[in-house]
Amino acid sequence: MLTIKMMKPFYTLQEGHDLKLVFAYQYFSVVKGKEVYQFIPVESNEIRINLKTKQIENLTDIFVFQRGTRIFRIPLFQLMQISDLVDHLKSIITFYVQQIKTDEEEEALCEEILFLERQNLHRLIDKALLDGNKDLFMALTDRLKLEEATH
CATH class of the missing domain: 1.10.287 (Helix Hairpins)
Structure with missing residues (x-):
């Protein structure tokens, strides 16, 4: 089981109903077993969310995490299934979803x-x-x- 230790977008970009959360070193880490793995932006570095439908649009993108010389790659859809990523995303996008509703x-x-x-x-x-x-x-x-x- 993976758990999210820290998840802070390096920056966010909203274009209409689309929200892009971009991650960088030291802004995203997971705990696998009892070890902390840091996100490294080798393959994908963003999560794209449609704020109107609240759906993630790049579920097949691969995220890479590293601890020392050990690396593991995981598709976003799988990361969502075996971790508490959804809860963290909800807390990040709440403001943007509310803004879309208000608009x-x-x-x-x-x-x-x-x-x-x-x-x-x-x-x-x-x-x-x-x-x-x-x-x-x-x-x-x-x-x-x-x-x-x-x-």
Whole structure:
């Protein structure tokens, strides 16, 4: 059984819904038996996570750990199965997942506001027609055209 002793990304990079956790020497170590093995970035050095689906995208990447002259290689999917890696990842990505949710909620709210504003504009146009107010009707339809052109 492997356990994660330390797991701190050297840096993180968020691009939209994708989060990249990049690891370097001394930032990632595991305990195998009673011995501590340090991560060495020989093959893969990152974990890519889709924040929307919360899925790891590079499960087949090989991670290499070293203690002295002894080295062991392990695919990420296997490391996840035989260690507490998932718990460590959850604690790292919680902020980013929450940020994505907040951004999506804000975007949905903005879309709802725009929809309501357009509905109100249509009602004002209808009222201008009923009142026979040609100037207001023309101003409102021009505004509607402008709104639709910018969105």
